[in-house]
Amino acid sequence: MSKTLATKGPVSERMGSIRRVLWIVLFLNLGVAAAKYFYGVASGSASMQADGIHSVFDSAGNVVGLVGIALAARPADEGHPYGHAKFETYxxxxxxxxxxLAAFEVGSSAVGKLASGVYTAEVTPVSFVVxxxxxxxNLGVTTYERRCAKRLKSEVLGxxxxxTLSDALVSIGVIIGLVAVALGFPMADPVMALVVTVxxxxxxxxxxxxALATLSDRARIPxxxxxxxAVAVPGVRDAHRIRTRGTEGEVYADLHVLVDPSMTVGEAHALxxxxxxxxxxxxxxxxxxLVHIEPDDGHTE
Structure with a gap:
Protein backbone atom coordinates (compact mmCIF):
# COMPACT_ATOMS: atom_id res chain seq x y z
CA MET A 1 0.00 0.00 0.00
CA SER A 2 1.68 3.19 -1.08
CA LYS A 3 0.88 6.67 -2.22
CA THR A 4 3.06 8.65 -4.61
CA LEU A 5 3.04 12.32 -5.51
CA ALA A 6 1.75 13.12 -8.97
CA THR A 7 4.36 14.26 -11.47
CA LYS A 8 2.49 17.51 -11.93
CA GLY A 9 1.89 19.52 -8.80
CA PRO A 10 4.29 19.94 -5.84
CA VAL A 11 7.22 18.12 -7.48
CA SER A 12 7.07 19.91 -10.83
CA GLU A 13 6.48 23.27 -9.11
CA ARG A 14 9.53 22.66 -6.92
CA MET A 15 11.71 21.85 -9.95
CA GLY A 16 10.44 24.95 -11.74
CA SER A 17 11.29 27.13 -8.74
CA ILE A 18 14.80 25.67 -8.51
CA ARG A 19 15.31 26.30 -12.24
CA ARG A 20 14.33 29.96 -11.89
CA VAL A 21 16.74 30.48 -9.00
CA LEU A 22 19.60 28.92 -10.98
CA TRP A 23 18.97 31.20 -13.99
CA ILE A 24 19.00 34.31 -11.78
CA VAL A 25 22.20 33.25 -10.02
CA LEU A 26 23.85 32.32 -13.34
CA PHE A 27 23.54 35.83 -14.76
CA LEU A 28 24.73 37.42 -11.52
CA ASN A 29 27.75 35.11 -11.35
CA LEU A 30 28.71 35.86 -14.95
CA GLY A 31 28.68 39.60 -14.21
CA VAL A 32 30.77 39.15 -11.07
CA ALA A 33 33.27 36.86 -12.84
CA ALA A 34 33.78 39.29 -15.73
CA ALA A 35 34.36 42.26 -13.40
CA LYS A 36 36.95 40.49 -11.23
CA TYR A 37 38.82 38.58 -13.91
CA PHE A 38 39.24 41.34 -16.49
CA TYR A 39 40.26 43.93 -13.93
CA GLY A 40 42.62 41.35 -12.42
CA VAL A 41 44.25 40.92 -15.83
CA ALA A 42 44.46 44.69 -16.32
CA SER A 43 46.04 45.26 -12.90
CA GLY A 44 48.20 42.12 -12.89
CA SER A 45 46.63 40.80 -9.68
CA ALA A 46 46.93 37.02 -9.41
CA SER A 47 44.45 36.83 -6.55
CA MET A 48 41.84 38.89 -8.42
CA GLN A 49 42.27 36.69 -11.52
CA ALA A 50 41.98 33.61 -9.30
CA ASP A 51 38.82 34.98 -7.74
CA GLY A 52 37.43 35.69 -11.22
CA ILE A 53 38.18 32.12 -12.32
CA HIS A 54 36.43 30.86 -9.20
CA SER A 55 33.35 32.89 -10.16
CA VAL A 56 33.46 31.42 -13.69
CA PHE A 57 33.27 27.97 -12.16
CA ASP A 58 30.32 29.24 -10.12
CA SER A 59 28.60 30.00 -13.44
CA ALA A 60 29.54 26.60 -14.84
CA GLY A 61 28.05 25.06 -11.72
CA ASN A 62 24.79 26.90 -12.42
CA VAL A 63 24.70 25.41 -15.92
CA VAL A 64 25.35 21.93 -14.52
CA GLY A 65 22.55 22.51 -12.02
CA LEU A 66 20.14 23.52 -14.78
CA VAL A 67 20.94 20.35 -16.73
CA GLY A 68 20.61 18.23 -13.59
CA ILE A 69 17.24 19.75 -12.70
CA ALA A 70 15.97 19.22 -16.27
CA LEU A 71 16.82 15.52 -15.94
CA ALA A 72 15.54 15.21 -12.35
CA ALA A 73 12.18 16.72 -13.32
CA ARG A 74 11.37 13.88 -15.71
CA PRO A 75 8.57 11.59 -14.48
CA ALA A 76 9.07 8.00 -13.37
CA ASP A 77 9.19 5.47 -16.18
CA GLU A 78 9.68 1.72 -16.65
CA GLY A 79 13.45 1.98 -16.32
CA HIS A 80 13.31 4.42 -13.39
CA PRO A 81 10.26 3.50 -11.29
CA TYR A 82 11.46 5.74 -8.45
CA GLY A 83 11.81 8.72 -10.76
CA HIS A 84 14.92 10.69 -11.71
CA ALA A 85 15.40 12.84 -8.58
CA LYS A 86 18.97 11.64 -8.00
CA PHE A 87 20.10 13.46 -11.14
CA GLU A 88 19.99 16.53 -8.92
CA THR A 89 22.52 14.79 -6.66
CA TYR A 90 24.70 13.84 -9.63
CA LEU A 101 39.45 21.91 -11.16
CA ALA A 102 39.13 25.52 -10.02
CA ALA A 103 41.36 24.79 -7.02
CA PHE A 104 44.02 23.30 -9.32
CA GLU A 105 43.91 26.29 -11.67
CA VAL A 106 44.12 28.85 -8.88
CA GLY A 107 46.72 26.96 -6.86
CA SER A 108 49.07 26.25 -9.76
CA SER A 109 49.01 29.92 -10.81
CA ALA A 110 49.86 31.06 -7.28
CA VAL A 111 52.66 28.54 -6.88
CA GLY A 112 54.12 29.64 -10.23
CA LYS A 113 54.29 33.27 -9.11
CA LEU A 114 55.82 32.33 -5.76
CA ALA A 115 58.40 30.10 -7.45
CA SER A 116 59.41 32.76 -9.99
CA GLY A 117 59.38 35.59 -7.47
CA VAL A 118 57.66 37.85 -10.00
CA TYR A 119 54.82 39.85 -8.47
CA THR A 120 52.90 42.05 -10.87
CA ALA A 121 49.88 43.22 -8.91
CA GLU A 122 49.07 46.93 -9.08
CA VAL A 123 46.67 48.24 -6.47
CA THR A 124 44.46 51.23 -7.23
CA PRO A 125 41.27 52.59 -5.64
CA VAL A 126 39.38 50.94 -8.50
CA SER A 127 40.69 47.56 -7.32
CA PHE A 128 38.90 47.97 -4.00
CA VAL A 129 35.74 49.31 -5.65
CA VAL A 130 35.57 46.27 -7.95
CA ASN A 138 28.14 37.43 -3.77
CA LEU A 139 26.81 37.85 -0.24
CA GLY A 140 23.38 38.76 -1.57
CA VAL A 141 23.35 35.79 -3.94
CA THR A 142 24.48 33.42 -1.17
CA THR A 143 21.74 34.57 1.21
CA TYR A 144 19.06 34.35 -1.49
CA GLU A 145 20.16 30.93 -2.77
CA ARG A 146 20.57 29.42 0.70
CA ARG A 147 17.06 30.49 1.70
CA CYS A 148 15.68 28.98 -1.50
CA ALA A 149 17.66 25.77 -0.89
CA LYS A 150 16.13 25.36 2.57
CA ARG A 151 12.63 26.19 1.38
CA LEU A 152 12.80 23.89 -1.65
CA LYS A 153 15.03 21.25 0.02
CA SER A 154 17.34 21.33 -3.01
CA GLU A 155 20.79 19.71 -2.99
CA VAL A 156 21.84 21.60 -6.11
CA LEU A 157 20.90 24.98 -4.66
CA GLY A 158 22.55 24.06 -1.36
CA THR A 164 29.00 31.17 -3.89
CA LEU A 165 29.72 31.65 -0.18
CA SER A 166 33.25 30.39 -0.74
CA ASP A 167 33.52 32.97 -3.53
CA ALA A 168 32.56 35.69 -1.04
CA LEU A 169 35.12 34.45 1.48
CA VAL A 170 37.72 34.36 -1.28
CA SER A 171 36.89 37.97 -2.18
CA ILE A 172 37.48 38.98 1.42
CA GLY A 173 40.88 37.26 1.24
CA VAL A 174 41.70 39.06 -2.00
CA ILE A 175 40.85 42.42 -0.44
CA ILE A 176 43.18 41.63 2.45
CA GLY A 177 45.89 40.68 -0.06
CA LEU A 178 45.43 43.93 -1.98
CA VAL A 179 45.77 45.92 1.25
CA ALA A 180 49.02 44.07 2.00
CA VAL A 181 50.34 44.78 -1.50
CA ALA A 182 49.49 48.46 -1.10
CA LEU A 183 51.46 48.46 2.18
CA GLY A 184 54.53 47.09 0.42
CA PHE A 185 54.15 43.31 0.62
CA PRO A 186 53.74 42.15 -3.03
CA MET A 187 54.12 38.47 -2.06
CA ALA A 188 50.77 38.72 -0.27
CA ASP A 189 48.93 38.56 -3.62
CA PRO A 190 49.89 34.98 -4.60
CA VAL A 191 49.81 33.93 -0.94
CA MET A 192 46.16 34.98 -0.74
CA ALA A 193 45.58 33.08 -3.99
CA LEU A 194 46.74 29.96 -2.13
CA VAL A 195 44.27 30.78 0.64
CA VAL A 196 41.66 30.92 -2.13
CA THR A 197 42.69 27.40 -3.15
CA VAL A 198 42.18 26.05 0.37
CA ALA A 211 25.88 14.35 -2.24
CA LEU A 212 27.29 11.08 -0.90
CA ALA A 213 24.76 11.14 1.95
CA THR A 214 22.02 10.79 -0.66
CA LEU A 215 23.80 8.23 -2.82
CA SER A 216 24.54 6.05 0.23
CA ASP A 217 20.80 6.06 1.15
CA ARG A 218 21.34 7.84 4.44
CA ALA A 219 18.16 8.12 6.54
CA ARG A 220 16.45 11.42 5.74
CA ILE A 221 13.88 11.63 8.55
CA PRO A 222 14.44 10.50 12.18
CA ALA A 230 1.95 7.04 12.34
CA VAL A 231 0.81 6.25 15.89
CA ALA A 232 -1.14 9.52 15.99
CA VAL A 233 -3.61 7.89 13.57
CA PRO A 234 -6.50 6.26 15.49
CA GLY A 235 -6.30 2.48 15.15
CA VAL A 236 -2.49 2.29 14.90
CA ARG A 237 -1.08 0.59 17.99
CA ASP A 238 2.59 0.94 17.10
CA ALA A 239 5.01 1.23 14.18
CA HIS A 240 8.43 -0.29 13.53
CA ARG A 241 10.92 -1.16 10.78
CA ILE A 242 10.80 2.45 9.67
CA ARG A 243 13.14 3.46 6.81
CA THR A 244 13.62 6.62 4.77
CA ARG A 245 15.95 7.44 1.89
CA GLY A 246 16.25 9.65 -1.19
CA THR A 247 17.10 13.29 -1.76
CA GLU A 248 16.18 15.98 0.76
CA GLY A 249 13.42 17.20 -1.53
CA GLU A 250 12.05 13.78 -2.53
CA VAL A 251 12.05 11.22 0.28
CA TYR A 252 10.82 7.62 0.10
CA ALA A 253 9.53 6.07 3.32
CA ASP A 254 8.36 2.62 4.35
CA LEU A 255 7.16 1.32 7.69
CA HIS A 256 5.24 -1.49 9.38
CA VAL A 257 2.22 -0.62 11.54
CA LEU A 258 0.58 -2.83 14.15
CA VAL A 259 -3.23 -2.97 14.21
CA ASP A 260 -6.05 -4.90 15.86
CA PRO A 261 -5.87 -8.54 14.58
CA SER A 262 -9.66 -8.59 14.10
CA MET A 263 -9.56 -5.70 11.63
CA THR A 264 -10.88 -6.57 8.16
CA VAL A 265 -8.82 -6.19 4.99
CA GLY A 266 -10.91 -3.21 3.95
CA GLU A 267 -10.46 -1.51 7.31
CA ALA A 268 -6.73 -2.20 7.27
CA HIS A 269 -6.43 -0.74 3.77
CA ALA A 270 -8.28 2.42 4.80
CA LEU A 271 -6.07 2.74 7.88
CA LEU A 290 4.83 2.25 1.73
CA VAL A 291 2.81 0.93 4.69
CA HIS A 292 2.86 -2.74 5.68
CA ILE A 293 0.00 -3.83 7.96
CA GLU A 294 0.76 -6.34 10.76
CA PRO A 295 -1.61 -7.82 13.37
CA ASP A 296 -0.71 -6.84 16.92
CA ASP A 297 -0.70 -10.43 18.16
CA GLY A 298 2.62 -10.47 20.01
CA HIS A 299 4.54 -12.18 17.20
CA THR A 300 6.27 -9.15 15.67
CA GLU A 301 10.03 -9.11 15.27
Missing amino acids: ASLVIGVLLL MAGTLAV ADANH AILATAYDVFKH EEDVRAA ADEVEDAVRARFPNVADT
Missing part, protein backbone atom coordinates in the same frame (compact mmCIF):
# COMPACT_ATOMS: atom_id res chain seq x y z
CA ALA A 91 24.69 17.50 -10.67
CA SER A 92 25.95 18.38 -7.18
CA LEU A 93 28.82 15.93 -7.64
CA VAL A 94 29.76 17.55 -10.95
CA ILE A 95 29.81 20.93 -9.20
CA GLY A 96 32.21 19.38 -6.70
CA VAL A 97 34.48 18.23 -9.53
CA LEU A 98 34.39 21.73 -11.04
CA LEU A 99 35.50 23.08 -7.69
CA LEU A 100 38.47 20.71 -7.69
CA MET A 131 36.17 43.78 -5.11
CA ALA A 132 33.78 45.46 -2.66
CA GLY A 133 31.02 45.62 -5.28
CA THR A 134 31.39 41.99 -6.32
CA LEU A 135 31.60 40.92 -2.66
CA ALA A 136 28.26 42.60 -1.96
CA VAL A 137 26.70 40.78 -4.92
CA ALA A 159 25.78 23.07 -3.12
CA ASP A 160 25.70 26.18 -5.29
CA ALA A 161 25.01 28.43 -2.28
CA ASN A 162 28.08 27.01 -0.52
CA HIS A 163 30.04 27.53 -3.72
CA ALA A 199 38.75 27.70 0.57
CA ILE A 200 37.70 26.11 -2.72
CA LEU A 201 38.89 22.66 -1.58
CA ALA A 202 36.93 23.03 1.67
CA THR A 203 33.81 23.88 -0.31
CA ALA A 204 34.33 20.89 -2.60
CA TYR A 205 34.55 18.60 0.44
CA ASP A 206 31.23 19.95 1.77
CA VAL A 207 29.53 19.41 -1.61
CA PHE A 208 30.78 15.81 -1.87
CA LYS A 209 29.74 15.07 1.72
CA HIS A 210 26.13 16.09 1.12
CA GLU A 223 12.70 7.19 12.82
CA GLU A 224 10.97 8.48 15.95
CA ASP A 225 9.43 11.38 14.02
CA VAL A 226 7.89 9.05 11.45
CA ARG A 227 6.64 6.75 14.21
CA ALA A 228 5.01 9.69 16.00
CA ALA A 229 3.13 10.63 12.83
CA ALA A 272 -2.93 2.42 5.74
CA ASP A 273 -4.19 5.29 3.56
CA GLU A 274 -4.68 7.40 6.69
CA VAL A 275 -1.11 6.65 7.81
CA GLU A 276 0.25 7.63 4.40
CA ASP A 277 -1.69 10.90 4.53
CA ALA A 278 -0.48 11.57 8.08
CA VAL A 279 3.17 11.06 7.12
CA ARG A 280 2.79 13.29 4.05
CA ALA A 281 1.03 15.99 6.09
CA ARG A 282 3.88 16.10 8.60
CA PHE A 283 6.68 15.72 6.03
CA PRO A 284 5.72 17.40 2.71
CA ASN A 285 9.00 16.29 1.12
CA VAL A 286 7.92 12.62 1.27
CA ALA A 287 7.11 11.57 -2.29
CA ASP A 288 6.13 7.95 -1.60
CA THR A 289 5.10 6.04 1.53
Whole structure:
Protein backbone atom coordinates (compact mmCIF):
# COMPACT_ATOMS: atom_id res chain seq x y z
CA MET A 1 0.00 0.00 0.00
CA SER A 2 1.68 3.19 -1.08
CA LYS A 3 0.88 6.67 -2.22
CA THR A 4 3.06 8.65 -4.61
CA LEU A 5 3.04 12.32 -5.51
CA ALA A 6 1.75 13.12 -8.97
CA THR A 7 4.36 14.26 -11.47
CA LYS A 8 2.49 17.51 -11.93
CA GLY A 9 1.89 19.52 -8.80
CA PRO A 10 4.29 19.94 -5.84
CA VAL A 11 7.22 18.12 -7.48
CA SER A 12 7.07 19.91 -10.83
CA GLU A 13 6.48 23.27 -9.11
CA ARG A 14 9.53 22.66 -6.92
CA MET A 15 11.71 21.85 -9.95
CA GLY A 16 10.44 24.95 -11.74
CA SER A 17 11.29 27.13 -8.74
CA ILE A 18 14.80 25.67 -8.51
CA ARG A 19 15.31 26.30 -12.24
CA ARG A 20 14.33 29.96 -11.89
CA VAL A 21 16.74 30.48 -9.00
CA LEU A 22 19.60 28.92 -10.98
CA TRP A 23 18.97 31.20 -13.99
CA ILE A 24 19.00 34.31 -11.78
CA VAL A 25 22.20 33.25 -10.02
CA LEU A 26 23.85 32.32 -13.34
CA PHE A 27 23.54 35.83 -14.76
CA LEU A 28 24.73 37.42 -11.52
CA ASN A 29 27.75 35.11 -11.35
CA LEU A 30 28.71 35.86 -14.95
CA GLY A 31 28.68 39.60 -14.21
CA VAL A 32 30.77 39.15 -11.07
CA ALA A 33 33.27 36.86 -12.84
CA ALA A 34 33.78 39.29 -15.73
CA ALA A 35 34.36 42.26 -13.40
CA LYS A 36 36.95 40.49 -11.23
CA TYR A 37 38.82 38.58 -13.91
CA PHE A 38 39.24 41.34 -16.49
CA TYR A 39 40.26 43.93 -13.93
CA GLY A 40 42.62 41.35 -12.42
CA VAL A 41 44.25 40.92 -15.83
CA ALA A 42 44.46 44.69 -16.32
CA SER A 43 46.04 45.26 -12.90
CA GLY A 44 48.20 42.12 -12.89
CA SER A 45 46.63 40.80 -9.68
CA ALA A 46 46.93 37.02 -9.41
CA SER A 47 44.45 36.83 -6.55
CA MET A 48 41.84 38.89 -8.42
CA GLN A 49 42.27 36.69 -11.52
CA ALA A 50 41.98 33.61 -9.30
CA ASP A 51 38.82 34.98 -7.74
CA GLY A 52 37.43 35.69 -11.22
CA ILE A 53 38.18 32.12 -12.32
CA HIS A 54 36.43 30.86 -9.20
CA SER A 55 33.35 32.89 -10.16
CA VAL A 56 33.46 31.42 -13.69
CA PHE A 57 33.27 27.97 -12.16
CA ASP A 58 30.32 29.24 -10.12
CA SER A 59 28.60 30.00 -13.44
CA ALA A 60 29.54 26.60 -14.84
CA GLY A 61 28.05 25.06 -11.72
CA ASN A 62 24.79 26.90 -12.42
CA VAL A 63 24.70 25.41 -15.92
CA VAL A 64 25.35 21.93 -14.52
CA GLY A 65 22.55 22.51 -12.02
CA LEU A 66 20.14 23.52 -14.78
CA VAL A 67 20.94 20.35 -16.73
CA GLY A 68 20.61 18.23 -13.59
CA ILE A 69 17.24 19.75 -12.70
CA ALA A 70 15.97 19.22 -16.27
CA LEU A 71 16.82 15.52 -15.94
CA ALA A 72 15.54 15.21 -12.35
CA ALA A 73 12.18 16.72 -13.32
CA ARG A 74 11.37 13.88 -15.71
CA PRO A 75 8.57 11.59 -14.48
CA ALA A 76 9.07 8.00 -13.37
CA ASP A 77 9.19 5.47 -16.18
CA GLU A 78 9.68 1.72 -16.65
CA GLY A 79 13.45 1.98 -16.32
CA HIS A 80 13.31 4.42 -13.39
CA PRO A 81 10.26 3.50 -11.29
CA TYR A 82 11.46 5.74 -8.45
CA GLY A 83 11.81 8.72 -10.76
CA HIS A 84 14.92 10.69 -11.71
CA ALA A 85 15.40 12.84 -8.58
CA LYS A 86 18.97 11.64 -8.00
CA PHE A 87 20.10 13.46 -11.14
CA GLU A 88 19.99 16.53 -8.92
CA THR A 89 22.52 14.79 -6.66
CA TYR A 90 24.70 13.84 -9.63
CA ALA A 91 24.69 17.50 -10.67
CA SER A 92 25.95 18.38 -7.18
CA LEU A 93 28.82 15.93 -7.64
CA VAL A 94 29.76 17.55 -10.95
CA ILE A 95 29.81 20.93 -9.20
CA GLY A 96 32.21 19.38 -6.70
CA VAL A 97 34.48 18.23 -9.53
CA LEU A 98 34.39 21.73 -11.04
CA LEU A 99 35.50 23.08 -7.69
CA LEU A 100 38.47 20.71 -7.69
CA LEU A 101 39.45 21.91 -11.16
CA ALA A 102 39.13 25.52 -10.02
CA ALA A 103 41.36 24.79 -7.02
CA PHE A 104 44.02 23.30 -9.32
CA GLU A 105 43.91 26.29 -11.67
CA VAL A 106 44.12 28.85 -8.88
CA GLY A 107 46.72 26.96 -6.86
CA SER A 108 49.07 26.25 -9.76
CA SER A 109 49.01 29.92 -10.81
CA ALA A 110 49.86 31.06 -7.28
CA VAL A 111 52.66 28.54 -6.88
CA GLY A 112 54.12 29.64 -10.23
CA LYS A 113 54.29 33.27 -9.11
CA LEU A 114 55.82 32.33 -5.76
CA ALA A 115 58.40 30.10 -7.45
CA SER A 116 59.41 32.76 -9.99
CA GLY A 117 59.38 35.59 -7.47
CA VAL A 118 57.66 37.85 -10.00
CA TYR A 119 54.82 39.85 -8.47
CA THR A 120 52.90 42.05 -10.87
CA ALA A 121 49.88 43.22 -8.91
CA GLU A 122 49.07 46.93 -9.08
CA VAL A 123 46.67 48.24 -6.47
CA THR A 124 44.46 51.23 -7.23
CA PRO A 125 41.27 52.59 -5.64
CA VAL A 126 39.38 50.94 -8.50
CA SER A 127 40.69 47.56 -7.32
CA PHE A 128 38.90 47.97 -4.00
CA VAL A 129 35.74 49.31 -5.65
CA VAL A 130 35.57 46.27 -7.95
CA MET A 131 36.17 43.78 -5.11
CA ALA A 132 33.78 45.46 -2.66
CA GLY A 133 31.02 45.62 -5.28
CA THR A 134 31.39 41.99 -6.32
CA LEU A 135 31.60 40.92 -2.66
CA ALA A 136 28.26 42.60 -1.96
CA VAL A 137 26.70 40.78 -4.92
CA ASN A 138 28.14 37.43 -3.77
CA LEU A 139 26.81 37.85 -0.24
CA GLY A 140 23.38 38.76 -1.57
CA VAL A 141 23.35 35.79 -3.94
CA THR A 142 24.48 33.42 -1.17
CA THR A 143 21.74 34.57 1.21
CA TYR A 144 19.06 34.35 -1.49
CA GLU A 145 20.16 30.93 -2.77
CA ARG A 146 20.57 29.42 0.70
CA ARG A 147 17.06 30.49 1.70
CA CYS A 148 15.68 28.98 -1.50
CA ALA A 149 17.66 25.77 -0.89
CA LYS A 150 16.13 25.36 2.57
CA ARG A 151 12.63 26.19 1.38
CA LEU A 152 12.80 23.89 -1.65
CA LYS A 153 15.03 21.25 0.02
CA SER A 154 17.34 21.33 -3.01
CA GLU A 155 20.79 19.71 -2.99
CA VAL A 156 21.84 21.60 -6.11
CA LEU A 157 20.90 24.98 -4.66
CA GLY A 158 22.55 24.06 -1.36
CA ALA A 159 25.78 23.07 -3.12
CA ASP A 160 25.70 26.18 -5.29
CA ALA A 161 25.01 28.43 -2.28
CA ASN A 162 28.08 27.01 -0.52
CA HIS A 163 30.04 27.53 -3.72
CA THR A 164 29.00 31.17 -3.89
CA LEU A 165 29.72 31.65 -0.18
CA SER A 166 33.25 30.39 -0.74
CA ASP A 167 33.52 32.97 -3.53
CA ALA A 168 32.56 35.69 -1.04
CA LEU A 169 35.12 34.45 1.48
CA VAL A 170 37.72 34.36 -1.28
CA SER A 171 36.89 37.97 -2.18
CA ILE A 172 37.48 38.98 1.42
CA GLY A 173 40.88 37.26 1.24
CA VAL A 174 41.70 39.06 -2.00
CA ILE A 175 40.85 42.42 -0.44
CA ILE A 176 43.18 41.63 2.45
CA GLY A 177 45.89 40.68 -0.06
CA LEU A 178 45.43 43.93 -1.98
CA VAL A 179 45.77 45.92 1.25
CA ALA A 180 49.02 44.07 2.00
CA VAL A 181 50.34 44.78 -1.50
CA ALA A 182 49.49 48.46 -1.10
CA LEU A 183 51.46 48.46 2.18
CA GLY A 184 54.53 47.09 0.42
CA PHE A 185 54.15 43.31 0.62
CA PRO A 186 53.74 42.15 -3.03
CA MET A 187 54.12 38.47 -2.06
CA ALA A 188 50.77 38.72 -0.27
CA ASP A 189 48.93 38.56 -3.62
CA PRO A 190 49.89 34.98 -4.60
CA VAL A 191 49.81 33.93 -0.94
CA MET A 192 46.16 34.98 -0.74
CA ALA A 193 45.58 33.08 -3.99
CA LEU A 194 46.74 29.96 -2.13
CA VAL A 195 44.27 30.78 0.64
CA VAL A 196 41.66 30.92 -2.13
CA THR A 197 42.69 27.40 -3.15
CA VAL A 198 42.18 26.05 0.37
CA ALA A 199 38.75 27.70 0.57
CA ILE A 200 37.70 26.11 -2.72
CA LEU A 201 38.89 22.66 -1.58
CA ALA A 202 36.93 23.03 1.67
CA THR A 203 33.81 23.88 -0.31
CA ALA A 204 34.33 20.89 -2.60
CA TYR A 205 34.55 18.60 0.44
CA ASP A 206 31.23 19.95 1.77
CA VAL A 207 29.53 19.41 -1.61
CA PHE A 208 30.78 15.81 -1.87
CA LYS A 209 29.74 15.07 1.72
CA HIS A 210 26.13 16.09 1.12
CA ALA A 211 25.88 14.35 -2.24
CA LEU A 212 27.29 11.08 -0.90
CA ALA A 213 24.76 11.14 1.95
CA THR A 214 22.02 10.79 -0.66
CA LEU A 215 23.80 8.23 -2.82
CA SER A 216 24.54 6.05 0.23
CA ASP A 217 20.80 6.06 1.15
CA ARG A 218 21.34 7.84 4.44
CA ALA A 219 18.16 8.12 6.54
CA ARG A 220 16.45 11.42 5.74
CA ILE A 221 13.88 11.63 8.55
CA PRO A 222 14.44 10.50 12.18
CA GLU A 223 12.70 7.19 12.82
CA GLU A 224 10.97 8.48 15.95
CA ASP A 225 9.43 11.38 14.02
CA VAL A 226 7.89 9.05 11.45
CA ARG A 227 6.64 6.75 14.21
CA ALA A 228 5.01 9.69 16.00
CA ALA A 229 3.13 10.63 12.83
CA ALA A 230 1.95 7.04 12.34
CA VAL A 231 0.81 6.25 15.89
CA ALA A 232 -1.14 9.52 15.99
CA VAL A 233 -3.61 7.89 13.57
CA PRO A 234 -6.50 6.26 15.49
CA GLY A 235 -6.30 2.48 15.15
CA VAL A 236 -2.49 2.29 14.90
CA ARG A 237 -1.08 0.59 17.99
CA ASP A 238 2.59 0.94 17.10
CA ALA A 239 5.01 1.23 14.18
CA HIS A 240 8.43 -0.29 13.53
CA ARG A 241 10.92 -1.16 10.78
CA ILE A 242 10.80 2.45 9.67
CA ARG A 243 13.14 3.46 6.81
CA THR A 244 13.62 6.62 4.77
CA ARG A 245 15.95 7.44 1.89
CA GLY A 246 16.25 9.65 -1.19
CA THR A 247 17.10 13.29 -1.76
CA GLU A 248 16.18 15.98 0.76
CA GLY A 249 13.42 17.20 -1.53
CA GLU A 250 12.05 13.78 -2.53
CA VAL A 251 12.05 11.22 0.28
CA TYR A 252 10.82 7.62 0.10
CA ALA A 253 9.53 6.07 3.32
CA ASP A 254 8.36 2.62 4.35
CA LEU A 255 7.16 1.32 7.69
CA HIS A 256 5.24 -1.49 9.38
CA VAL A 257 2.22 -0.62 11.54
CA LEU A 258 0.58 -2.83 14.15
CA VAL A 259 -3.23 -2.97 14.21
CA ASP A 260 -6.05 -4.90 15.86
CA PRO A 261 -5.87 -8.54 14.58
CA SER A 262 -9.66 -8.59 14.10
CA MET A 263 -9.56 -5.70 11.63
CA THR A 264 -10.88 -6.57 8.16
CA VAL A 265 -8.82 -6.19 4.99
CA GLY A 266 -10.91 -3.21 3.95
CA GLU A 267 -10.46 -1.51 7.31
CA ALA A 268 -6.73 -2.20 7.27
CA HIS A 269 -6.43 -0.74 3.77
CA ALA A 270 -8.28 2.42 4.80
CA LEU A 271 -6.07 2.74 7.88
CA ALA A 272 -2.93 2.42 5.74
CA ASP A 273 -4.19 5.29 3.56
CA GLU A 274 -4.68 7.40 6.69
CA VAL A 275 -1.11 6.65 7.81
CA GLU A 276 0.25 7.63 4.40
CA ASP A 277 -1.69 10.90 4.53
CA ALA A 278 -0.48 11.57 8.08
CA VAL A 279 3.17 11.06 7.12
CA ARG A 280 2.79 13.29 4.05
CA ALA A 281 1.03 15.99 6.09
CA ARG A 282 3.88 16.10 8.60
CA PHE A 283 6.68 15.72 6.03
CA PRO A 284 5.72 17.40 2.71
CA ASN A 285 9.00 16.29 1.12
CA VAL A 286 7.92 12.62 1.27
CA ALA A 287 7.11 11.57 -2.29
CA ASP A 288 6.13 7.95 -1.60
CA THR A 289 5.10 6.04 1.53
CA LEU A 290 4.83 2.25 1.73
CA VAL A 291 2.81 0.93 4.69
CA HIS A 292 2.86 -2.74 5.68
CA ILE A 293 0.00 -3.83 7.96
CA GLU A 294 0.76 -6.34 10.76
CA PRO A 295 -1.61 -7.82 13.37
CA ASP A 296 -0.71 -6.84 16.92
CA ASP A 297 -0.70 -10.43 18.16
CA GLY A 298 2.62 -10.47 20.01
CA HIS A 299 4.54 -12.18 17.20
CA THR A 300 6.27 -9.15 15.67
CA GLU A 301 10.03 -9.11 15.27
